[in-house]
Amino acid sequence: MMLSTTGSTAPPDSPLLDEVRSTSAATEPRRPRTRVAVRFGGLAALVAVLALMPSTLSATSLLNVQSAIGLALFACATNLLVGYGGLVSFGQAAFYGIGAYTIALMWLHWQTSFWVGFIAAPVVGAAAALLVGLVALRTRRLYFALLTLAFSQLFYVIVLQQTGFTGGANGVFGAILPSFLVDPNHAYYFTLAVAVLALLALWKITRSPFGMTLRAIRENRERAEALGVNVFAHQLMAFVLAGLFCALAGTLFVVHDQSANPDLLAWTESGIPIFMSVIGGMYLFLGPALGALIYEQGRDVVLASFSDWQLAFGVMLLVIVLFAPQGVLGLLAGGRDAVWRRWRTLRR
Amino acid sequence: MTLDNDIITFLSAMTEASSLFVAAAGLTLVFGAMRIINLAHGSFYMYGAFLVTAIVGAAGGGRFWLALALAPLAVAGIGTVVELTVLRRVYRRDHLVQLVVTYALFLILADLALRFWGTQARSVAPPSLLSGSVSIGSSSFPVYDLFAIGAAVVVGLALWVLLQHTALGWRIRAAVEDPEMLATSGTNVPLLSTTVLAIGALLAGLAGALASPLQSISPGLDASIIVQAFIVAVIGGLGSVTGAAIGAVIISLFDTAGVLWAHSWEPAFIYLAMIVVLALRPWGLLGAPER
Numbered sequence: 001m002m003l004s005t006t007g008s009t010a011p012p013d014s015p016l017l018d019e020v021r022s023t024s025a026a027t028e029p030r031r032p033r034t035r036v037a038v039r040f041g042g043l044a045a046l047v048a049v050l051a052l053m054p055s056t057l058s059a060t061s062l063l064n065v066q067s068a069i070g071l072a073l074f075a076c077a078t079n080l081l082v083g084y085g086g087l088v089s090f091g092q093a094a095f096y097g098i099g100a101y102t103i104a105l106m107w108l109h110w111q112t113s114f115w116v117g118f119i120a121a122p123v124v125g126a127a128a129a130l131l132v133g134l135v136a137l138r139t140r141r142l143y144f145a146l147l148t149l150a151f152s153q154l155f156y157v158i159v160l161q162q163t164g165f166t167g168g169a170n171g172v173f174g175a176i177l178p179s180f181l182v183d184p185n186h187a188y189y190f191t192l193a194v195a196v197l198a199l200l201a202l203w204k205i206t207r208s209p210f211g212m213t214l215r216a217i218r219e220n221r222e223r224a225e226a227l228g229v230n231v232f233a234h235q236l237m238a239f240v241l242a243g244l245f246c247a248l249a250g251t252l253f254v255v256h257d258q259s260a261n262p263d264l265l266a267w268t269e270s271g272i273p274i275f276m277s278v279i280g281g282m283y284l285f286l287g288p289a290l291g292a293l294i295y296e297q298g299r300d301v302v303l304a305s306f307s308d309w310q311l312a313f314g315v316m317l318l319v320i321v322l323f324a325p326q327g328v329l330g331l332l333a334g335g336r337d338a339v340w341r342r343w344r345t346l347r348r
Numbered sequence: 349m350t351l352d353n354d355i356i357t358f359l360s361a362m363t364e365a366s367s368l369f370v371a372a373a374g375l376t377l378v379f380g381a382m383r384i385i386n387l388a389h390g391s392f393y394m395y396g397a398f399l400v401t402a403i404v405g406a407a408g409g410g411r412f413w414l415a416l417a418l419a420p421l422a423v424a425g426i427g428t429v430v431e432l433t434v435l436r437r438v439y440r441r442d443h444l445v446q447l448v449v450t451y452a453l454f455l456i457l458a459d460l461a462l463r464f465w466g467t468q469a470r471s472v473a474p475p476s477l478l479s480g481s482v483s484i485g486s487s488s489f490p491v492y493d494l495f496a497i498g499a500a501v502v503v504g505l506a507l508w509v510l511l512q513h514t515a516l517g518w519r520i521r522a523a524v525e526d527p528e529m530l531a532t533s534g535t536n537v538p539l540l541s542t543t544v545l546a547i548g549a550l551l552a553g554l555a556g557a558l559a560s561p562l563q564s565i566s567p568g569l570d571a572s573i574i575v576q577a578f579i580v581a582v583i584g585g586l587g588s589v590t591g592a593a594i595g596a597v598i599i600s601l602f603d604t605a606g607v608l609w610a611h612s613w614e615p616a617f618i619y620l621a622m623i624v625v626l627a628l629r630p631w632g633l634l635g636a637p638e639r
Contacts, residue, residue, distance in 0.1 A: 088444045135623065139630040142385060142443045146582055150622045153575060157615035268571060271451055278448050308463070314455035321448050322437055 050192055054185045063256065066188045068296035070252035071276065073195045075288030076202055077245030078273035083282035084206055085238045086218030088145045090270050091132070091152030095125045095243040097265030099250020101159065104172035104260035109165075114178045118251050125247020126240050128155075133239035137232060149267050156265040171261030181255055191252050198248055203285055205241060214238055246273075275313075279320055281327025290329045352485035359484075361604040362597070363493040366500030367559035369596035371573055372580035373507060373589050374551030380587030381523045381544045382439055387450040388430065390574025391457035392549045396423050396556025397565045398461060401470040412475035412561075420553035427549020431542050439541065454570065462567055469566035496558050503554070507589050520544055524587060579622045585635020594633060 053065055074096055081087040102124045103117030136147045159166045166172070181187045205211050217224045217231050225231055254260060263269060272295070273288065280291025295313075302312045324331055375389050396419050403415035430453060438449050473479065474492035481488040511517040519540055522530045531537045556569075563569075580599050584591025602621050606614030625632065 082444065088447065090447070135627050139626055142586075143582070143626060143630055145443065145447060146385070146578060147623065147626050149575070150579065150619045150626075154616055154619040154623065157619065158613075161612050161615060163612075267575060274444075275448065275451075278444075308459045310455040311459035314452040314459070317448060317452035317455075318434065321445055321452070322434075325445070 047192075047196060051189075054188055059184055062184060062188055064296055064300060066191050067256050068293045069191050069195045070249055070256055071272070071296060072289035072292035073198050073252065074246055074249035075273040075276035075280070075292045076199055076285070077242050077249060079277045079282055079288045080202060080206065080245070081238055081242045082274055082277055083288075084211060084218065085214050085235060087137075087235060087238065088141075088274070089136075089148040089239070089242070090145045090267065090274070091136075091148030091150075092242065092246050092273055093265050093267070093269035094132070094152035094155040095129055095246035096250040096253070096269070097155065097159070097260070097262070098125050098128050099247030100253045100260035100264055101166065101172070101250075102247070103251055103254045104176060105166065107174075107176045108167075108172050114176060114181065114254075121251045122244045122248045125250070126244040128247075129240045129243020130236070132243075133236045137235050137239065149270065152265055152270055153267055156262060156267070159265055160262045166262075169262060171259055173259035176254060176258055187255050191255055194248065194252060198245055199286075199289070202245060206285060210234065210237065275317055277327075278317065279327055281330035281333075283326065284329045284333060287327050287329040291327065294328065352487045355484055356487050356489055357604060357608070359489055359493065359497070361600040362497050363562065364603065365596040365600035366496045367555045367562070368576060368580050368600060369500050369593050370503050370551055370555035370558065371577040372584070372592040372596055373503065374548040374555070375577050376581040376584065376586055376589060376592045377507070377520075377551070378545055378548035379581065381520050382435075382541055384435070384439065384446045385443075385450065385578060385586075386435070386545075386548065387447065387574055388453035388457060389548065389552050389577065390570035390572075391454050391461070392423050392427060392552035393556040393573045393577070394461060394565075394567075394570040395426060395457070396420055396553030397560040397563075397569060398465050398470070398556075399423065399553070400557045400560040401472055401565055402465070404472055412472070415472075416557050419557040420550045423553025423556075424546045424550035427552075428542060428546045430549075431545040435545060436538060436541060454574075458567065458570055461570075465567075467567055469564045471564050472560045474561040492561055496562065499558055503551070504589070504593055511589065516540075516543065576618065579618055582632055583622055583625045585632030587636070588632070588634040591632060591634035 050065070050069070054062055057065065074092070078089065078092045081089045081092070099121040102121040103114060106112040106117045106120065107114065132148065132151045136144055136151060139147050160168060162168075177187070181190060206214075213224070213229055213234055217229065217234060221231060250264065253264065273292075276291030276295050277288040278291070279294055280289065281287030298313070298316070299309050302309045306312060320327060326334065371389070371393050374392075375386065378384065378386050378389070399419035399422055400412075400415040403418055404411055434449060434453065438446050474490075474495075478492040478495050481490045482494070483489075509517075511521060519530065519535050522535075523537065523540060523544075527537055530540075556573075576599070580595035581592050582595075583598060584593070584595030599618050599621065602617045603614065606617040610617075629635075
């Protein structure tokens with residue numbers, strides 16, 4: 001199923017920042033080792049800074065960063081489809097919500113521990129994604145976006161209407177978390193650890209022969225087909241993996257909010273990871289994560305001073321899409337490449 | 349259940365279908381000519397409804413007809429501005445960019461509506477001419493609902509005449525087929541795009557205005573109508589106005605059947621209908637497979 005036809009894969013020289021669609025990457029020679037070291041160092045420093053947050057930030061700010069980390073995973077998982085697969089799913093909130101509800105409902109109805117739900121949630125998310133993907137992937141492009149949106153709305157109204165089982169509009173809340181995760185610092189470290197491990201796994205997936213084939217399909221579906229790639233199987237696999245990681249991100253929502261509510265599955269929620277990807281840069285692996293951080297922190301700043309968050313966010317989206325389609329991280333990477341080239345020519 | 353009741357139920361479904369059709373017709377017309385799903389179409393609908401409440405309120409009540417004429421025109425104006433400033437930049441971009449841009453417009457317009465009209469739900473009384481009800485056998489049915497159905501039929505006929513029998517109509521149909529050929533044969537395609545979007549916005553505003561006495565008007569109307577409108581348009585086949593009419597009737601009948609027979613599952617019905625149709629015919633009932 002994960003048949004690769006792209007031959008040998010490029011050496012993984014740029015950890016977590018591999019350019020998915022860069023006009024310069026194809027012509028550039030292999031990057032020097034010093035640069036790789038700089039990037040590894042930068043990422044290690046980023047994780048170290050995030051790990052030090054509990055001792056420096058106030059409780060509220062820490063919760064905000066924790067929320068942003070969970071959303072970063074949600075956005076990067078969605079970007080496996082949108083950025084890498086070229087599959088614009090407007091229904092990933094369904095799997096995010098399924099992740100949260102799996103824990104909450106198992107706790108509510110069968111009194112299972114959080115940890116059982118935490119293991120079950122990604123499995124349920126992947127299973128739901130398999131069923132949705134089997135139908136939705138029969139359509140293409142815009143129709144795929146609309147059909148995934150319809151599926152997520154279907155889940156949404158079912159959760160909203162089946163009040164007896166799901167708690168309806170009120171959602172599920174209560175002492176879902178085990179005593180270990182009630183401590184805010186523990187909850188934060190748990191979220192950070194899960195997100196970092198999941199992002200590493202996602203990165204490995206995007207760099208694998210499977211990930212390369214997925215990009216090849218995005219670039220030229222007919223050619224990939226002609227080369228013998230089973231396009232449907234690859235896209236279905238991507239959809240299932242995205243559903244799995246989105247559900248995992250949903251479990252982090254429970255760790256943050258100690259609840260699950262129907263709004264998690266609404267179609268407007270499905271837009272959020274897509275916008276995070278667009279803002280941060282959907283053709284860089286960590287772009288969506290940066291978008292999540294900008295979204296969460298930006299909302300706090302705007303709400304504190306200006307109140308119309310949607311207005312400010314909408315304007316920011318418009319400006320980025322129209323004038324900087326590579327996103328904020330894309331802009332930064334472009335600037336860094338320019339500086340790097342200049343430094344190298346000066347050194348010669 | 350008696351025959352009278354069946355007729356009333358059917359007419360209620362058709363009332364729901366009437367504003368759905370007008371909204372979906374605008375959406376599908378814009379998609380047909382420009383290949384763009386305009387999520388801000390839902391905002392246009394909500395603005396149509398809110399503007400009616402504003403005009404009726406400002407005129408001291410009773411100016412419903414004035415509001416019904418002015419609100420859609422004002423919304424068409426908003427649509428023209430949006431097209432000239434933003435949308436015309438994204439016709440050639442991929443559908444992700446188009447969805448994100450129109451969603452950004454949706455968010456901006458939603459917050460502006462909150463600024464103008466607040467979070468409070470509003471309502472409008474139908475004009476005195478249409479405020480009573482007619483008796484059908486032993487039951488009665490509101491006159492305004494009949495007016496809404498009639499108005500939707502008139503809009504449908506007007507669109508048919510526009511598309512089939514006017515120069516603007518054949519240009520729009522040609523734009524659906526081959527915009528480049530149209531441009532080389534002397535049509536001002538950017539002007540045509542602006543016109544089509546203005547007509548689409550006009551229809552959205554008209555749908556919102558027509559439906560304003562039928563429902564409570566509050567923020568969030570934009571998000572609910574856009575989903576319903578695109579479901580109708582997608583089931584009928586994006587780009588087909590006739591398809592939008594068929595889709596509106598199907599969805600409304602499904603909805604009514606759901607309310608009658610499976611109340612707690614009723615909201616799921618329209619999504620199931622769309623999923624089934626798209627799974628069997630990915631381009632909708634009357635749509636053409638995408639090139």
